[in-house]
Amino acid sequence: MARVKVQEAPFDIAAETAALLAGRQDIGGLGCFLGVVRGTVGGRALRAMTLEHYPAMTEAAIAAIAAEAERRWDLLGCTVIHRTGRLAPGEPIVLVLAAASHRTAALAATSFLIDWLKTRAPFWKKESYADGGEAWVEAHAADDAAAARWEG
Template structure:
């Protein structure tokens, strides 16, 4: 069963990885992705909004799909909401398996699908006071598309 959390508070990626492996002799490797807020184009902060309950269900569905596709021994998805400044972590994806290939592929799948299938709304705040909502990116859709069964 995957660990899914949507929270305002920062997370400790090392502690989350240790918790995923704790007492588990069947974990041969853990693949990890940590997404950070960038300061592109004068961004002062990123504000993430979500619908509680709906977002967690969507993340759980993405994790369940990864667990169905790869022989995972564990999976963690933590996504922050609220105001996040450059350098702060936004998202953590961990995929554990007995073997590296499954862990690495599942981790890539999870973040690719999360970027397009999780209901988050992002607003950029700029150092000059401007704000804008972040639009969906074709590159994110293309990355997720490589995982579509068909």
Template sequence: MHHIRVQSDPIDLAAEQEPLWQGRPEVGAVVTFVGLMRDLNAGVAVTAMTLEHYPGMTEKALEAIAAEAAARWDLLGIRIVHRVGPLSPQEAIVFVGVASAHRREAFRACEFLIDYLKTRAPFWKQEMTAQGPRWVEARETDAEAADRWGAGAEGTSR
């Protein structure tokens, strides 16, 4: 049900989405999210970014996040693919796909997964700017988004 992968190669978005529904007539909804690298962060131009992680630990954290989504909603599939290594603006950083019999479950689970990935997945981002490299700090807005999914939060169906 869960497909989790961390890779340095570009993400083939169509190839990641198709297995969520192809040949699976029980699937009534597929919701996907693609996070892209921007060329501007906090008002500063960014020319490139490098994503670092701890192999093994990162995949376990992603699997735990996917398992939590599966426990909250009635899902038929979850795919998370996250890039590491050097990236340029407009490249996909992350793909999240969720399959369910119904759209509400798929939308809520996909949003939950993204909010938790932003705050609980062990990735470190270093941006290249005209002033030199800088490490990206966690945003308070990301933590607030994840906090709304606390135990018993609105939107859970199980």
């Protein structure tokens, strides 16, 4: 059963990693993906990124994605934390941890989790630029392609 959290507050990678490893010796590898707000988008300086989500649905959607990862790989632990609200460049947005007895499963599950999260969890990003403009981020075909490679 994965640990899933959606929150405005920052998260502590060291504490989350320690929580997955606590009291067990069967974990041989822990895959980690940390998503961070970039300071420029297409050459345009970014002032902030605001994440909106669908509260009644978000955690259940992430839990379903994590359950699929647990079905595909023998995971010994899984944590997904996604932040919402207004974030500045350099701030972490999302943390994915997947623990397994060996690195192959840990890394593959981590990659799968972030690919599906990007295309199947109800979050929407709005960019606020240093020049005062704002725009909703468009879904990327590359993200759909990355998610699709796990299908079939």
